Amino acid sequence: MKALEKMPASEKRKPKIFLSGSIRGGRQLLETYQLMYNILEETGAEVLCWYVADPELEKVEMEMTEEEIYSRDMDLLVKSDALIAEVSVPSIGVGFEVCRALVKGIPVLCLYRPDAIVSAMILGNIDPLIEVRAYPTKKSLKQIIDDFIKTLK
């Protein structure tokens, strides 16, 4: 046990997280996605689709076909241990990915700003795998993500 405790965090098992946020639905919360990405990296998770937090993403995706983007996301979802979605910004992709993660049977954490108008498919979702939380501050966002990641380790 001691040996395990002394092991650096990087060598422990890192939960693989699918980070889901709006791309074509609007990039107004890009800074929040970047913050979520940084929190996840700090907490010892591996963010599989880091590109949702990439300000240059649209340029990269312009060089890809629609099928390549779809297949990249679905392949990463299959490899993920959990999905964390920012659900304040309406986005067909985010709704689709939340559903796919629940169907796959992995835990899903949905986060939203208290002033957001969030879909009833999220707020009213009775799937036991989904957790839906408002984050009034950056500090609470970090706390919720940290607590969620701990449940995966």
Place this chain on the structure above:
Amino acid sequence: MKALEKMPASEKRKPKIFLSGSIRGGRQLLETYQLMYNILEETGAEVLCWYVADPELEKVEMEMTEEEIYSRDMDLLVKSDALIAEVSVPSIGVGFEVCRALVKGIPVLCLYRPDAIVSAMILGNIDPLIEVRAYPTKKSLKQIIDDFIKTLK
């Protein structure tokens, strides 16, 4: 066969359609949802969630809990023969419902205005059950829906 041909449309089997459009993501295409509803009724389909085309919907849903709205939609989806979604307006609910319909194994028709920025989870979706079409005019919208409904009868 002759007897069947002479049977009024109302007595033939009516395909049950789940009509999916943005609610909390924005109601700017409400008139289009109403047009889609009317086309579907004319073509002999039964629209199970007609309320997406109801201008008073928000008032009705204010009296419901989030769980009631979610359960109503999921119960109707289970009873549906196909789903038709308007995917021009970003909406987590629409993305979620498209995914659920594909998982259920029913045909899905996604329609969008040629000027819309549509999710890659729709445009690049390789599921054989999904058909994705732009409609430049109201006339083409009607034609696409009519053709789709014919395939279900």
